[in-house]
Amino acid sequence: MAEDRLLMYAIIGFFAGLYFFFRSFSLLKEKKLIENTPTSKIRSLAIGFSEIYGEAVSQKDKVLKSPFSKSDCVYYRYSIEEYRSSKNGGHWVSKDSGEIMDYFYLKDSTGMVLVDPRKAKIEIPDDYSVESGVGRDPPKETIAFLKTKGMRYEGLFGFNKRMRYREAYIAPKDKLYVIGTCGKNPFVQSSPKNEDTLMMQKGSSFYYLSDKPEKDVVSSFGLWVKLGMIGAPVLTVVCLIIILAYAGAF
């Protein structure tokens, strides 16, 4: 029984290793793009692939409210999870998740430019996380949000289920690193300022947003590349040895 489980893990590990190995090449490409693209000042942004760093500014009267903490933001994502117990412990199961975003500006010391966050790979850590369970009701903002989704935090006999509510958001004044395509702002025909005529958006290549500075973004990509290029082949070979040993090939 235990051997069967080991074989199953080995097969999963073998294919996962191969997947991460091949995936590491696209991560390497993205890492090199980030490393090799100099940061532009917003005032002199040129059309094409660009990298900028600045603080988020919401459009006038277009501030979003995050679902659980009710914080002002220009982007948020949330997840609602329920804890399921099993013989081997337990795990969190996703019950609902989503993200809401709007166009916002990015501002540096030289100017502002509109950012369309749709289709961007957005990497920001959770800003808020709260759990509910027996004897612990979720906060009232969370209860109100659950109602809008038609979800219940109470289980059998009215006891609270063990649930976790998490959200991550980009608030106005948050520092952001953006790499993507600078194109024409479709909402404005002509204007003397870049903040009106240009927009950062998804182009034919990579589009990435992070609240970390470039140096940290590069080292985080670097770590995944190393894991993918060195760790993944090692995992693949070890798993292969286990599979072959199980098949009696040695």
Add this chain to the structure above:
Amino acid sequence: MAAGIWIVIGVVVALFVIGFFGYFISVYNSLVRLKNDIKKSWANIEVMLKQRYDELPKLIESVKGYMKHEKQVLVDLTKARTDFMKAKTMSEKAKADGTMTGLLKTLFAVAENYPNLKANENFIQLQNRISSLENELSDRREFYNDSVNNFNIKIQSFPDMIVARMLGYVQPEVMFKVDESEKQDVKVQF
């Protein structure tokens, strides 16, 4: 030897070969991209230089009636504009750009002596427009230097230098340098 060992050796070799070629292709593509980025950032500078070039006749026209005693600055500016037009290579254009930037700085400093000119709406607009172009130009020169710096670092560092040599990228690219004359303060005579 057992079949299993051969399979493991085969997979290890295959992963190594794929990894090696994958890395090689990635370095190759990144070097080609860096080289093209330098061309693109230079082209972006040229766009700004052309815009400034087009504004110069209007500026000269608007000041020449006021600055009768500063004819030499205007003559030099016209000459610098002509030199820019004639410039073919990147270094010639960069030199003409440096001269023009210095002369414009002098012109705007000298204009301080002419209150009527300073109050002229047309001159104010042109001055703002050219100052804004100068700021953008300086950002783009900085961007160009960053692109060149990235390229130069890559072609001189291991293991990228091996691929760079295969591509013939041996010579480091030249950065934009500030002209010695531009580093000096503008002298204004009252």
